[in-house]
Amino acid sequence: MYEIMGKRNRTNLFAILILGVILALLPLGIRKEFLISIFINIFLYAYLGQCWNILGGYAGYLSLGHTVFFGIGAYASSILFCSFGINPWLGMLSGAILAMLVGIVISYLSFRYGLRGIYFAMITLAFGVIFRVIFTNSEFLGGAQGVLIPLKAPSIAQFQFDGKLGFFYIGLLLVLMSLVITWFISRQKFGYNLLAIKDNEKASEALGIHTNRYKLLATCLSASLTALGGSFYAQYLMYISPETVFSLNLSIEIVLVVIVGGMGTLFGPVLGAFVLIPIGELTRALLKEGAMGMHVIVYGIILIIFCLLLPNGLIPTVQTLFRSRLVKDA
Amino acid sequence: MLKIENVSKRFGGIQAIREVSAYLKEGEVVGLIGPNGAGKTTLFNLISGFIKPDQGTIDFENRNITGLKPYKICRLGMTRTFQIVEPFKHLTVFENILVGALNKFDKYDVAADRVKEVIDLVGLARVYQRYGMDLNIVESKKLEIAKALSVQPRLLLLDEIMAGLNPTEVKQVTDLIMNLNKENISFLVIEHNMRAIMEISVRIIVLNYGEKIFEGFPSDIMHNKAVVDAYLGDETDA
Numbered sequence: 152m153y154e155i156m157g158k159r160n161r162t163n164l165f166a167i168l169i170l171g172v173i174l175a176l177l178p179l180g181i182r183k184e185f186l187i188s189i190f191i192n193i194f195l196y197a198y199l200g201q202c203w204n205i206l207g208g209y210a211g212y213l214s215l216g217h218t219v220f221f222g223i224g225a226y227a228s229s230i231l232f233c234s235f236g237i238n239p240w241l242g243m244l245s246g247a248i249l250a251m252l253v254g255i256v257i258s259y260l261s262f263r264y265g266l267r268g269i270y271f272a273m274i275t276l277a278f279g280v281i282f283r284v285i286f287t288n289s290e291f292l293g294g295a296q297g298v299l300i301p302l303k304a305p306s307i308a309q310f311q312f313d314g315k316l317g318f319f320y321i322g323l324l325l326v327l328m329s330l331v332i333t334w335f336i337s338r339q340k341f342g343y344n345l346l347a348i349k350d351n352e353k354a355s356e357a358l359g360i361h362t363n364r365y366k367l368l369a370t371c372l373s374a375s376l377t378a379l380g381g382s383f384y385a386q387y388l389m390y391i392s393p394e395t396v397f398s399l400n401l402s403i404e405i406v407l408v409v410i411v412g413g414m415g416t417l418f419g420p421v422l423g424a425f426v427l428i429p430i431g432e433l434t435r436a437l438l439k440e441g442a443m444g445m446h447v448i449v450y451g452i453i454l455i456i457f458c459l460l461l462p463n464g465l466i467p468t469v470q471t472l473f474r475s476r477l478v479k480d481a
Numbered sequence: 482m483l484k485i486e487n488v489s490k491r492f493g494g495i496q497a498i499r500e501v502s503a504y505l506k507e508g509e510v511v512g513l514i515g516p517n518g519a520g521k522t523t524l525f526n527l528i529s530g531f532i533k534p535d536q537g538t539i540d541f542e543n544r545n546i547t548g549l550k551p552y553k554i555c556r557l558g559m560t561r562t563f564q565i566v567e568p569f570k571h572l573t574v575f576e577n578i579l580v581g582a583l584n585k586f587d588k589y590d591v592a593a594d595r596v597k598e599v600i601d602l603v604g605l606a607r608v609y610q611r612y613g614m615d616l617n618i619v620e621s622k623k624l625e626i627a628k629a630l631s632v633q634p635r636l637l638l639l640d641e642i643m644a645g646l647n648p649t650e651v652k653q654v655t656d657l658i659m660n661l662n663k664e665n666i667s668f669l670v671i672e673h674n675m676r677a678i679m680e681i682s683v684r685i686i687v688l689n690y691g692e693k694i695f696e697g698f699p700s701d702i703m704h705n706k707a708v709v710d711a712y713l714g715d716e717t718d719a
Contacts, residue, residue: 338589339589340583340584340587340589343572343576343579343580343583344580344583344584346569346571346572346576346580347569347572347580349571350568350569350570350571350572350613351567351568351569351570353531353563353567354563354567354568354569354628355552355580356530356531356550356551356552356555357529357551357552357555357560357561357563357567357629358552358555358560358580358581358584358628358629358631358632359552359555359556359560359581359584359585359632360552360580360584361550361552362552415571
């Protein structure tokens with residue numbers, strides 16, 4: 152009698168699968184390097200957006216400092232590889248663990264004092280800036296110069312590839328993994344508790360939810376996954392610096408991708424990345440060197456448009472259209 | 482079951498609750514009334530753990546729960562509704578109730594069964610797919626009760642659950658409370674609807690300016706001078 156809807160069925164899992172297959176076949180048709188690199192960029196942002204979405208979209212805690220975790224991931228694999236010769240995959244894993252520990256510290260401090268909304272955004276923003284300053288001034292971490300990753304024999308085991316196709320597929324795998332993780336938690340107690348916390352913390356407590364614990368868990372998951380993205384980025388570009396991996400722009404772009412696609416939705420971040428990144432690349436290509444940073448201005452305009460017209464993002468807007476039709480019919 | 486001893490709470494210059502003691506036996510429905518600002522909701526917040534008392538102790542089933550967090554108190558078997566309804570706006574009615582049930586039962590299937598049970602009990606079957614934000618006031622109030630029931634409490638605190646309901650709906654809610662009471666759920670009920678509270682309560686506690694001014698049978702309340710004065714004003718005031 153009670154038909155279980157949406158989150159419980161497997162439609163979304165099939166959708167993820169189909170999306171994965173289509174994207175995996177793309178390189179057969181697209182031979183141009185620069186198109187592949189745009190896709191890698193899209194995957195990176197879709198992935199980071201999805202990681203952010205767990206904390207920001209589901210639990211409703213808007214972090215403006217996800218570069219902390221991203222940068223830790225990037226530096227962990229790079230430094231371990233360059234200074235100690237440790238395999239980048241292992242470095243990636245240790246970066247995730249390190250980011251999780253930092254996430255615990257940040258969230259423990261914030262949640263203990265009941266920070267939420269704009270105050271949580273501010274404290275995470277502050278941590279982002281603090282980390283950039285620390286890394287810029289630590290000589291043993293490469294200082295402001297950053298770290299250059301030397302090219303060894305390219306292979307999957309070394310996380311290095313001839314050309315871009317290897318990164319295309321690893322990026323795609325990361326996106327699919329983040330989608331499956333999000334799909335999985337969204338139908339569990341964990342996911343429902345996060346949604347409940349976002350909507351109403353008081354009522355959540357009254358129903359027996361240890362809200363601080365779930366917020367902490369969400370941060371840990373989000374942080375460690377974000378760090379994987381950082382290592383991926385480092386291996387892909389083979390050069391990282393505090394300016395790039397701890398940049399405020401990146402923190403904001405991650406959020407933007409999710410806002411455009413739809414916060415707290417499964418496919419929002421992916422859709423957002425597919426809309427925004429090509430626009431950014433296009434602006435860059437059209438305006439060339441004459442207008443450095445023009446794409447950021449374009450992003451700003453898009454953000455204003457979305458805040459005014461579609462504050463919930465693309466996916467919820469479409470869903471609402473369907474829902475209002477349903478309610479009318481009923 | 483519930484024992485409140487000598488509890489006080491001060492907000493800045495206002496003594497919201499002054500040395501209130503009260504008790505509730507298993508299986509009872511106790512009414513808590515008083516004029517606006519008497520401290521009824523504050524007392525609820527103290528019992529359910531949303532604020533900590535300055536002094537005094539609160540015991541639930543012979544266990545000291547003073548200062549425990551709301552989620553812990555909920556897991557011990559006591560939960561509450563809110564005067565201003567607090568639905569999860571972006572979850573459906575089904576999911577709203579599911580949240581509590583999942584935290585109580587962990588397993589999805591068991592929790593879903595409980596949700597269906599509660600939906601039928603409270604009478605939300607018609608709207609179970611609606612979102613929390615799309616409900617009217619009656620449905621919201623029912624959802625408040627349903628959410629609280631999802632965790633299978635043994636003691637339920639209801640904060641003005643009948644405000645804004647018409648007489649037919651009030652009747653539905655009082656019937657519901659009486660039925661649940663038969664299934665051994667105890668209630669502490671804040672209510673302004675006098676007829677309803679008289680009907681369902683075995684005992685009534687009256688607060689005024691943070692102090693308990695009366696405790697006794699509903700039938701005695703109209704003849705108590707302190708209560709009448711509190712509601713209608715002292716003769717000397719006029």
